[in-house]
Amino acid sequence: MKKFMFLHFGFEKPTPEIMQAWQKWFGAIAEHQVEQGGFANGREISKSGTRDLPWDRECITGYNIIQAENLDAAMKLAEGNPFISSIRVYELR
Numbered sequence: 001m002k003k004f005m006f007l008h009f010g011f012e013k014p015t016p017e018i019m020q021a022w023q024k025w026f027g028a029i030a031e032h033q034v035e036q037g038g039f040a041n042g043r044e045i046s047k048s049g050t051r052d053l054p055w056d057r058e059c060i061t062g063y064n065i066i067q068a069e070n071l072d073a074a075m076k077l078a079e080g081n082p083f084i085s086s087i088r089v090y091e092l093r
Helices: 016-032 071-078
Strands: 002-009 033-038 043-046 049-052 060-068 086-091
Touching: 002 071, 016 033, 016 060, 016 071, 060 071, 071 086
Parallel strands: none
Antiparallel strands: 002 060, 002 086, 033 060, 043 049
16 A cells, blocks of 8 residues: 545635535545644745745645555545645655
């Protein structure tokens, strides 16, 4: 099995329906999940300086590390995710 990271993009104030959808999805991937976490305040560092990152539809809000046979299998697990803006899937080395 290979490891993959799901990065969750976008924030909006959660409703009970959104929270229920997330709980359902977490249950659906539970047997494949290795680790899960969320993010809070962040700061970007670039050549032009630093800036506090906004908590909006562009931010990274959380991640999951899962095990799957390949990228296609990982993508299939991600498909049911109730993302706000998007979910990105990366294979870990």
